[in-house]
Amino acid sequence: MVWVVSMKPLRPHLDSFNDEGFGPIPSRWKGRCEDDNGSTFPCNRKLIGAKYFYEGYVKATGHTNVTIKSPRDYHGHGTHTLSTAGGNFVPGANVLEKHININGTTKGGSPKARVAAYKACWSHSNSRESCLDADILKAFDHAIDDGVDVISVSLGGKIRDYYDSGIAIGAFYAMKHGIPVIASAGNNGPASGTVENVAPWLITVAASTTDRDIYAYVQLDNGMRLKGKSLSEALPEERFYPLVSGADAKLANASSWEALLCRLKALDPEKVKGNILVCLMGDIPSTVKGKHALLAGAAGMILCNDEFDGNDLTAEAHFLPAAQISYIDGLSVFAYINSTKNPLGIITPPNVEYNIRGAPRMASFSSRGPNVVTPEILKPDITAPGVEIMAAYTEERGPTEVASDQRRSKYTFMSGTSMACPHVAGVVGLLKLLHPHWSPAAIRSAMMTTASTIDDTQRTILDHSLVEATPLNYGAGHIRPDLAADPGLVYDLNSRDYDNFLCAINYNETLRKKFTESHTCSFLNTPSLLDFNYPSINVPKLIGSVIVNRILKNVGPPGVYQAQIQQPLGVSVSVHPNVLRFTRADETRRFKLIMIRNSTTLYNTSYVFGDLLWSDGKHNVRSPIVVGTT
Known part of the structure; x- marks a missing residue:
């Protein structure tokens, strides 16, 4: 979880942490804040580095040796989202240095903000990371008490009613304190009815592409040139290499299907060594396939999408020179291999292309409406960039997230509604600075009513299958920060409106007490959900x-x-x-x-x-x- 704190230009001190999870605060900072020029001024905000909460995880799982009990990010997700929301200006930032050239200066949405991280997700050994409600609620409590201005929550899970969701309950209390809470819509698209974090007091963010793309081409000896994606390094030599299908390179005791998927111990090194191995997407992570190909001695890997993945390509930092290509292009590669005795190909180094027309486009993974908890409330609310976002990354693990990856990079590309969420949080931070008295609902309204539903070709935003997207995909549209600063009119809501909302969805007193203690429903005067x-x-x-x-x-x-x-x-x-x-x-x-x-x-x-x-x-x-x- 990432929380943007003070929108004043405060210098962060996040270099080390004590046992309580707080960053060190020099004595000259106590009761004072410092701007970028070194001048201090009185301020009443607590100066926060980071905190961590794991007692709920330990109680629920019994695992006491959770991943290092510290607020440090050993996963990378929190670092990435935090820097997207409030990272400073960084000239010349790059991913894996020599592998791909990115020109320009990176920055977060609110680059002058002071940020703090509240860590509430944990894993045991190689188990999947878990974010339990008890720890999430504790993080909300501390963030509210610490006086944050904006809360960004790149978390999700199964769709639950509000009374059963730690995020929904914690966000309700944040709203009561005037703190906007921004949350990711989920990555279970393109199926309908998959949108998460649908509480009406949340700002729910879907993910879209940008007009920048990262390509690596697969060129075949028959003249075909296929556009793929990769963040991997170049081949050892700029020449054509023999191509071999995984199925044709199987060990005697392995099935053709296992070898085509490039599973461990399914590939024969004598058939793979020095060749470009052609693998099929699916079953195991693509970067793990690359690891298996490298262990078998492959010079490179072409990763072909299956029919389910279609045209959905991801630039990943593979262990060896590689490129992922579409399902149709993959069929062409397999057909070429089967048509000649000496199939040859080459993978070009990855390159960044800018000004790609037809952006933004909805990401295939971005969860869609309708809202299955309260159908009268449209979710998601708004869309922001969430595909191949470059931001800071932990140096505690390699960019493939595979344990054996010894490479380290200060920056990486990641995709997900988790990446879209802090884009909006950064904008909300700036809006709070411009309009400190606006309510969270007014801020959401300003962004929604000024959003765009057309792309840079002046046509309706498309989805991943190149058909027109709808509000069930993008909500009100793609965020336009400049216009949101001056919306003219807003649809506002206050705490009592949200209390009445709980009455309108027929929450009894027991359920309402999870959110508010003082409100009594008057069902004769409770407004219709359509009038919310x-x-x-x-x-x-x-x-x-x-x-x-x-x-x-x-x-x-x-x-x-x-x-x-x-x-x-x-x-x-x-x-x-x-x-x-x-x-x-x-x-x-x-x-x-x-x-x-x-x-x-x-x-x-x-x-x-x-x-x-x-x-x-x-x-x-x-x-x-x-x-x-x-």
């Missing part, structure tokens, strides 16, 4: 007609806003009133949407989509409209 003042409008099942109410708050200059509607297919939407006049800051205006289903053709689709736009000629306040039809 969210920046998106989601009617999970429209049979005849429905009225949806919303409130807009002016956070800009006085203005007159005109409503514009993009009608969902087969649904008639009208706005009343369709003009809102604001004469001062913080003034609020109510409106309602009347939605009427007017077409039987909607039985052929599960959801239809539209937009509501309020515009004063300068500010465009857009809300996605999602209507379920079945």
Whole structure:
């Protein structure tokens, strides 16, 4: 977990830790903060390095010898997300130094922020890392007490109701203290209904591509040139090498399928040595396949996607020169090998290409809506870059995450909604600096209503299969920080609104006490979930007609806003009133949407989509409209 703390330009001291997990604080810092010029000034914030919490893990598992009891990051995920949210300016940052050339200066979303890490995930020996609610809640408690400004949570798991989720409960208390909590949407896409962290007091982030890509080409002796991906080093010599399929290089006692998957002890070194080995994706991690290929003596590896993975390629730091290629291109490679007695090929060194058109595009792994816990709340909320993000990395392990990898790199590329989440956290930090009195809901609204649904070719954002994505993929759209700083209007919510939300979802007193002690439901006055003042409008099942109410708050200059509607297919939407006049800051205006289903053709689709736009000629306040039809 990564938590962005003070948005003041404080110099971090995270070089060493004491037994309590705190970074050392020089005496001259006590009660004072220091800017980048070395000048100090009074401040009442606690100066935090890092903390760790593992008692819940020990109690649940019985493992007392967890990975080093320290806040240090031995995994790499926390370092990567922390630096994405608040890393300083670093000129000339690179991955594995000589392997790939990245030009320019890296920085986090809020590069002048002071950051702190609260470690709540642990593993025992080679077991999978676990993040237990008891430790997560303890981390939330400390972060809130320490006075953080923003909380970024790149964690997930199975979809659970709010009362059964440590993240949801902890984030509720953070919201009560005015702290925005940003969370990853999950990596279980492209299946629908997989989005995680769906509590309405969270800002839930999906992942997209950028306009930069990392390529390594596979060139065959028959003239074919196939575009793949890799972060590996170059071949020992720039020449064509013999190609051999894993199936053709199997040991006598191994199956062709095991060898094609390049499993351990399935490859014959005499058939592999000095050749480029062609492996099929699946069964075991691709970097482990590369390790097996290297142990068998391969000069390089071509990793071919299976049909399930299709065109989904990942640049990874393989143990040997390698390139991952698509399913269709893989078929071409196998066909070429089978068509000649002397198949030859070469793998080019990886190279970075910029200004790739058609960006952003939704990542195939990014979890999709609908929200299966509360269908009336659209999730994810917003999209940010989450594919091949370069950021800092722990030097406690190699970039392949394989124990035997002795290489070390201060930076690496990682992909996931975990990487998208801190992008938004960095933006939230800047918005908090610009608008310190905005509520977490106002900040979310500012980002959502100014987000974009078109790519850099001015067409609708596409998903991984090159069809038009929808709000179930990207929420309100791709984040645009500059516009979020001046949204004009916001859909605001306060603590009482969220208390009423718990009533609206029929939580009894016992369940509500997990979130709040003082609120009593008045079911006669509890608003409909459809009227919850969210920046998106989601009617999970429209049979005849429905009225949806919303409130807009002016956070800009006085203005007159005109409503514009993009009608969902087969649904008639009208706005009343369709003009809102604001004469001062913080003034609020109510409106309602009347939605009427007017077409039987909607039985052929599960959801239809539209937009509501309020515009004063300068500010465009857009809300996605999602209507379920079945």
